[in-house]
Amino acid sequence: MMTSITDTLDVPRTPLPEDAAARLTSAFASLEAVREDTERLLAELMRTATHLPVAFLTQLLRFRAGQGAGALCLTGMPIDADLPPTPTEPRGGRVKPGSVSDCGILLLAILLGEPVAYASEKHGALVQNVFPTRDQRTSSSNESSAIELEFHTELALSRTVPEQSFDVAAPDFVLLLALRSLPERSATTSIVQAKDLARRLDPVDVAALRQSQFQLRAPQSFTRDGDRPWSAPLALMRGLSEDPQVVFDIACGARALSPEAERALEALRRGCADLSVRRSVQLAPGDLLMIDNHRCAHARSPFDARFDGRDRWLQRVYVRRDLQGLVCAADRSFRVLA
Numbered sequence: 001m002m003t004s005i006t007d008t009l010d011v012p013r014t015p016l017p018e019d020a021a022a023r024l025t026s027a028f029a030s031l032e033a034v035r036e037d038t039e040r041l042l043a044e045l046m047r048t049a050t051h052l053p054v055a056f057l058t059q060l061l062r063f064r065a066g067q068g069a070g071a072l073c074l075t076g077m078p079i080d081a082d083l084p085p086t087p088t089e090p091r092g093g094r095v096k097p098g099s100v101s102d103c104g105i106l107l108l109a110i111l112l113g114e115p116v117a118y119a120s121e122k123h124g125a126l127v128q129n130v131f132p133t134r135d136q137r138t139s140s141s142n143e144s145s146a147i148e149l150e151f152h153t154e155l156a157l158s159r160t161v162p163e164q165s166f167d168v169a170a171p172d173f174v175l176l177l178a179l180r181s182l183p184e185r186s187a188t189t190s191i192v193q194a195k196d197l198a199r200r201l202d203p204v205d206v207a208a209l210r211q212s213q214f215q216l217r218a219p220q221s222f223t224r225d226g227d228r229p230w231s232a233p234l235a236l237m238r239g240l241s242e243d244p245q246v247v248f249d250i251a252c253g254a255r256a257l258s259p260e261a262e263r264a265l266e267a268l269r270r271g272c273a274d275l276s277v278r279r280s281v282q283l284a285p286g287d288l289l290m291i292d293n294h295r296c297a298h299a300r301s302p303f304d305a306r307f308d309g310r311d312r313w314l315q316r317v318y319v320r321r322d323l324q325g326l327v328c329a330a331d332r333s334f335r336v337l338a
């Protein structure tokens with residue numbers, strides 16, 4: 001069979017067998033009583049991994065080790081049958097009665113590492129809700145809808161350690177699980193793998209991206225009420241030439257500190273815009289996208305948001321390989337970074 005370029009550029013999709021989804025749903029239902037006890041819930045969730053096919057777990061271990069594809073999509077994950085209308089305003093606390101989807105995304109998170117939250121982002125929630133808001137329609141944040149959210153890796157601003165570079169406490173993995181997504185009102189999530197980008201760019205530009213000649217602006221979603229500082233100079237590409245890593249955020253702001261760096265940044269922008277480099281997915285309910293935040297950058301297309309309760313709704317969890325050296329919010333769980 002012929003394989004077209006678009007096939008090879010899709011995010012690899014693994015369907016969860018229906019019987020596995022049904023077993024997970026009933027296992028998750030029995031965990032309602034411990035949903036407020038995060039550590040107990042995570043421990044119980046580890047035991048439910050037995051319902052995942054071993055072939056998928058093998059793929060997951062490879063992904064966790066930073067090998068193979070930089071993004072995976074597990075489809076057919078269970079989500080709550082009694083989903084309320086999509087929220088329209090950001091707020092802390094519970095947004096839906098059940099926690100089936102929360103359990104599913106946290107299960108994959110605990111298998112990948114340490115689920116973490118950030119005190120300044122979404123009220124420090126471990127399972128974050130991502131939906132469009134009227135206020136942020138055109139902002140460079142996950143709540144926007146009228147504009148493209150341009151390519152970025154997730155970065156983290158620490159209020160407690162303001163001198164800490166935005167990449168130090170950044171997540172290693174970003175997990176997105178779609179709860180609601182009407183096909184005609186959905187968005188496309190795109191991924192570029194650093195190695196595909198590096199292959200497409202001129203070696204001169206790759207060499208410039210590897211120099212500490214750039215600054216990034218603090219993420220919009222961490223700085224709703226305050227100013228948005230620029231980082232100390234850093235390199236946007238690092239690591240092995242055959243499997244490089246990237247740190248950049250075109251959505252929130254990136255600037256170059258020399259003419260060569262300026263040309264390289266322009267080339268990076270053009271590279272991300274090149275459709276032959278992007279892998280894309282329109283997340284449907286039950287699709288769980290896992291992104292390696294070092295080996296890939298991601299973006300989201302504009303989409304039709306009407307704030308009528310039927311808008312696109314995702315849940316998001318950040319995962320770190322470990323928490324060593326990171327400052328957590330003393331009055332909260334060690335998983336909430338300050």
Ligand SMILES: O=C(O)CCC(=O)C(=O)O
Pocket residue numbers: 130142149154174176187188189298299300314316
């Ligand atoms: O909505 C999406 O598909 C992704 C948005 C995003 O970049 C994020 O939530 O980190």
Ligand SMILES: [Fe+2]
Pocket residue numbers: 152153154298
């Ligand atoms: Fe993002």
